[in-house]
Amino acid sequence: MNFEFTEEQLMIQQAARDYAQRELITDVLERDRTGDFPHKHVKALSELGFLGMMVSPEWDGGGMDTVSYVLAMEELSKVDASVSVIMSVNNSLVCYGLEKYGNDFQREKYLKPLARGEKIGAFLLSEPEAGSDATSQRTMAVDMGDYYLVNGTKNWITNGNSASTYLLIVQTDPAKKHKGITALIVEKDSPGITLGPHEDKMGMRSSDTHSVMFNDVKVPKENRIGEEGFGFTFAMKTLEGGRIGIAAQALGLASGALERAIAYAKERKAFGTAIANHQAIAFKLADMAVKVENARNLCLKAAWLKDQGKPYGYASSMAKQYAADIAMEVTTEAVQIHGGYGYVKEYHVERLMREAKLTQIYEGTSEIQKIIISRELLK
Amino acid sequence: MKVLILIGNVPDTNTKVKFNADRTAFDTAGVQWIINPWDELALTRALEVKEAQAGAIESITVANVGRVETEATLRKALAIGADKAFRIDADPADAYTVAAQLAPHCKEYDIIFAGVEASDYNGNAVGPMLAELLDIPSIAGVSGFNVENGKAVFTREIDGGSQTVTAPVPVMAIVQKGIAKEPRIPAMRGIMMARTKPLQVIPPQAVDARMKYAGFDLPPAKAACKKFTEEQARELIHALRDEAKAL
Numbered sequence: 362m363n364f365e366f367t368e369e370q371l372m373i374q375q376a377a378r379d380y381a382q383r384e385l386i387t388d389v390l391e392r393d394r395t396g397d398f399p400h401k402h403v404k405a406l407s408e409l410g411f412l413g414m415m416v417s418p419e420w421d422g423g424g425m426d427t428v429s430y431v432l433a434m435e436e437l438s439k440v441d442a443s444v445s446v447i448m449s450v451n452n453s454l455v456c457y458g459l460e461k462y463g464n465d466f467q468r469e470k471y472l473k474p475l476a477r478g479e480k481i482g483a484f485l486l487s488e489p490e491a492g493s494d495a496t497s498q499r500t501m502a503v504d505m506g507d508y509y510l511v512n513g514t515k516n517w518i519t520n521g522n523s524a525s526t527y528l529l530i531v532q533t534d535p536a537k538k539h540k541g542i543t544a545l546i547v548e549k550d551s552p553g554i555t556l557g558p559h560e561d562k563m564g565m566r567s568s569d570t571h572s573v574m575f576n577d578v579k580v581p582k583e584n585r586i587g588e589e590g591f592g593f594t595f596a597m598k599t600l601e602g603g604r605i606g607i608a609a610q611a612l613g614l615a616s617g618a619l620e621r622a623i624a625y626a627k628e629r630k631a632f633g634t635a636i637a638n639h640q641a642i643a644f645k646l647a648d649m650a651v652k653v654e655n656a657r658n659l660c661l662k663a664a665w666l667k668d669q670g671k672p673y674g675y676a677s678s679m680a681k682q683y684a685a686d687i688a689m690e691v692t693t694e695a696v697q698i699h700g701g702y703g704y705v706k707e708y709h710v711e712r713l714m715r716e717a718k719l720t721q722i723y724e725g726t727s728e729i730q731k732i733i734i735s736r737e738l739l740k
Numbered sequence: 741m742k743v744l745i746l747i748g749n750v751p752d753t754n755t756k757v758k759f760n761a762d763r764t765a766f767d768t769a770g771v772q773w774i775i776n777p778w779d780e781l782a783l784t785r786a787l788e789v790k791e792a793q794a795g796a797i798e799s800i801t802v803a804n805v806g807r808v809e810t811e812a813t814l815r816k817a818l819a820i821g822a823d824k825a826f827r828i829d830a831d832p833a834d835a836y837t838v839a840a841q842l843a844p845h846c847k848e849y850d851i852i853f854a855g856v857e858a859s860d861y862n863g864n865a866v867g868p869m870l871a872e873l874l875d876i877p878s879i880a881g882v883s884g885f886n887v888e889n890g891k892a893v894f895t896r897e898i899d900g901g902s903q904t905v906t907a908p909v910p911v912m913a914i915v916q917k918g919i920a921k922e923p924r925i926p927a928m929r930g931i932m933m934a935r936t937k938p939l940q941v942i943p944p945q946a947v948d949a950r951m952k953y954a955g956f957d958l959p960p961a962k963a964a965c966k967k968f969t970e971e972q973a974r975e976l977i978h979a980l981r982d983e984a985k986a987l
Contacts, residue, residue: 368812369931372819376925383922410928423928 366432373429376409377436385441392443392567393712396559398523399567402444407478411437411448416456416476420468423476427602427664431609435657438613439620442716443567445613449606450519451475455482458528458599459546462586471526471546483524483549484603485515485573486596492516493729495530495596496539500575502531509533509545509585511553511578517723521571522556525549529580530596533589542592546584553578564715601674603724605663608680611688611720612656618688618695618713619649625699625708642698649691656684675737681720682730688717741887741909743790744849745783746842746866747802747817747825748776748858749810759956766860766956775813777923778855780820782913784920785885786853787821796887799823801849805830805838811939819926819934830944834951835865841944842866843873850909851892856881856916871912879905883918 366374385402392399406412415430416422430452437445459472459482474480491497500513511531527547534541547554557572586595623646626637636642659680666673692714696703703710721727751757751771758767775783783802790797802817804810805828814825828841846852852874854867871878884895884902894913896903926934968976981987 368815369935371812372816372926372931372934373928376927376931379925408927409925414928418932424932425928 366428369425370429370432373414373425374432374436377411377433380406380409381437381440385437385444389441389443390706390709390712392441393564393706394566396561396566398569399441399444399447400523402441403447403478403481403523406437406444406448410478412451412478412481413456413476415452416460416472420460421473421476422456422460426668427605428661428668431605431612431660431664434606434609435613435616435660438610439617442610442614442713442719443565445610446519446565446568446607447481447523449603449610450484451478451481453606454484454599454603455524455526455528457602458484458544458586458595461598462544462591462595463546466583467546467586475526480525481520481523482526482528483518483520484599485518485527485529485547486600487516487518489514489516489572493726496542496593498530498532498539498542500529500531501535502533502543502545502580504533505579507582509580509582511545511547511575511580513575515573515575517560518571518573519568519723521573522559522569527573528586528599529575530592533592537590539593540590542596543589544586544592544595545580546586547578547580551578551580563718564712565719600724601677602667604677604681604730605660605667605673607720607724608656608660608663608677608684611681611684611717612653612660614713614717614720615649615656615684615688615691616653618692618710618717619646619653621708621710621713622646622649622695622698625702629700636698645694645698649694652687652691656680656687659683675734678725678730678733681725682727682734685717685720685727688720689714692717741797741850741892742848743786743797743800744846744852745779745786745800745802745817745822746852746854746870747779747783747804747814748855748860749773749804749806749813750776750858750860753777753859757958759958763955763957764953773810773813775817775923776855776858776860778857778859778915778917779853780817780923781917781920782853782855782885782915783817783820783822784922784924785915787924788920789885789887793887796890801825803827803842803845805832805841805944807831814939815934816926818937818939819930820924821926821930822937824938824940826940826942828942828944830947833949835863835869836950837947838866839869839873840947842870844945845942846870846874847910850911852876852910852912853885854912854914856914867912867914874910874912876910876912877907878912878914879907880914881916882913883916885913885915885919 410423414423414425418424475482502509502511529545529547533543553576555574560570626642629636663673663676663680666676695710702708752774760767786800800822802822802825832838857864879894881896882894883897886893891906894905
C-alpha cells in the first residue's frame with residue numbers, strides 16, 4: 362500500500378494547478394455569462410499536452426497514466442468545469458476509444474491529431490429518446506457496399522460544434538437490438554450533418570453542447586470501429602474509463618468549493634469572530650472535507666486499477682456516483698457558508714453548484730451507476 | 741552560447757514558516773519545494789531566446805548545490821525545457837559555500853544567470869560571489885535579455901528609465917523579476933523527456949561555511965490596519981503633501 366504520488370504525477374498536478382489558477386480564472390466568469398467556447402484555453406492546454414495526455418507517445422500522446430489524469434482533472438475542474446469536460450471527452454472517450462479499439466489506419470488518421478490537440482473529438486451516443494437506455498438507438502446506418510448511409514439525431518453532444526472527429530454510435534441491425542449496434546468514425550464536415558443550436562445550459566456554459574442531425578451522411582466502411590455489432594460493447598467499455606474523468610471533475614468541483622469555503626470562513630466575521638470559529642460552520646467544513654477525501658480516494662483507486670490493467674468498471678461507477686453526489690452536497694454547503702455572497706456570481710461557488718448538478722446526470726446518471734454497482738454486488 | 745542557470749530549491753511561497761524548537765533552523769516538515777521564482781523566470785527567458793533564434797543559445801544547463809531531495813526541483817527545470825542538469829551533493833550552508841562549490845564547474849559557460857535573491861534566505865549573494873570567484877564581469881538588476889548578432893544584450897531598470905548593456909562573455913547576469921512575463925508551465929512532453937535528460941551528481945569539495953545562523957525569529961505580527969474616514973483621509977493627504985512635502 363502506498364499513498365505517495367510520483368514526482369511526475371506531482372509535476373502534472375502542479376502544471377494543471379498553475380494553468381487553472383493563472384489562466385482559467387481570468388475569464389471563467391465572463392464565459393459563464395456569454396457561453397463562449399474557450400478556444401484560447403483549449404489551444405494552450407493542447408500545447409501543454411493535456412488534451413491527449415493518456416495516449417501513448419507512439420500515437421503522439423503524452424503517455425501519462427490515469428492517476429496523473431485524475432490529478433489534472435481535479436485541478437482544472439476546481440476552477441473551470443467547462444474546460445475540463447472538453448479535455449475529459451477528448452481524452453477518456455474519444456482518444457481512449459480510438460487507441461484501444463481502432464485499427465492502425467484509424468489511429469494514424471484520426472487519433473494522432475486528436476492526441477496532439479490539433480483537433481478535438483466528440484462522442485455521440487445519447488439520442489432524444491435514448492439516454493440512460495443506450496440500447497434503444499434509433500440512428501440508423503444502412504450498409505451501401507463500401508459505405509454506410511447514416512440518418513438520425515444525437516443529443517447533448519459535448520464538443521458538438523468544436524469537434525472535428527465524431528465517434529458515432531448507430532444501429533446497423535435493429536432486429537439484433539443492442540447486438541446490432543455499431544461504432545463509426547465520422548468527420549464533422551461530412552455533407553448531410555447539421556447542428557442544433559448551442560444548448561443554453563444551467564452550468565458548464567462555455568462547453569458547446571449541441572444536437573447533431575444526420576441526413577443521408579455517407580461514412581466509409583474503413584471508418585467502422587471493430588466489427589458490426591461491436592458498438593454497444595465499445596460504448597460501454599469506453600464509458601467505463603470516461604466515468605473516471607467525470608468523477609475527477611466532480612471531485613474538483615467539490616474540492617474547489619471546499620477551498621473557497623475555508624478561505625471565506627476564515628475571513629468573514631460574525632458575532633465578533635471569524636465564522637470558522639463557530640462550530641456550525643467548522644463542522645460543515647469537516648463534513649465537506651471527509652466527503653472530498655473519500656471521493657478523491659475512490660477516483661484514484663479506479664485510476665490505479667485501470668493503470669494496473671485490472672478490471673475497473675465497478676470502481677469507476679462507485680467513484681462517479683459518489684463524487685458526483687457529494688459534489689452537489691459540498692458545493693451547496695459552500696454556497697450556504699458564503700451566505701448572500703454565495704448567491705452572487707463573483708464568489709464562484711454558485712457556479713460550482715450549478716456545474717456539479719451535471720456530473721450527476723451525464724456519462725451515466727447516479728442512478729445508472731447504482732444499477733452497475735448493485736448488479737456487480739448481486740452477481 | 742552556453743547558458744547556465746543557477747536553480748535555488750526554495751519553499752513554496754505560500755509556506756507557513758516555522759522553526760525548530762531551539763530556533764536554530766527552519767522546520768522543513770510538510771514543506772513543498774519549488775524553483776526559486778527569479779531563477780524560474782531566467783530559465784523561461786533563456787528558453788524563449790533559444791527557441792526564437794536558432795543557434796543563438798547552444799545549450800541551457802541548470803545547477804544547484806543540495807542533497808538528493810532537491811533533484812525534483814532540478815527535474816522540474818528539465819521538464820520546463822533545460823537540456824541538462826548538475827547537482828553538487830552538499831548542504832548549501834551559506835552563500836559562500838554555494839558559490840565556492842559551484843565555481844570549479846562553471847568555467848565552460850558563456851552566460852550564467854542567478855536570481856537576484858532566493859525567496860527563502862534572501863541573501864542576494866550567490867551571484868556576485870560566484871562572479872568574483874570566477875573573475876568575470878557581473879551585471880546586476882537584469883530585467884531583460886536577448887542575443888543580438890551573437891552578442892548577449894541585457895536590459896537593466898534604473899531610476900527613471902532603463903539601460904542596455906552588453907558584456908564580453910563569460911558574464912554573470914543577476915536577474916530581477918520582469919526578465920520574463922510569467923514562468924513557463926512544463927508541457928506533458930517535457931515532463932516525459934525530463935526522465936531521460938542527464939542529471940549529473942558531482943561530489944562536493946571541502947568548503948567551510950563563512951557564516952553561522954545564530955537564531956531565527958518570526959517578525960512581530962502586523963498591527964491592525966488603521967482606517968480613516970473620508971474627511972480624515974483628506975486631512976492626512978493635505979498634511980503629507982502640502983505641509984510635510986512628503987508626497
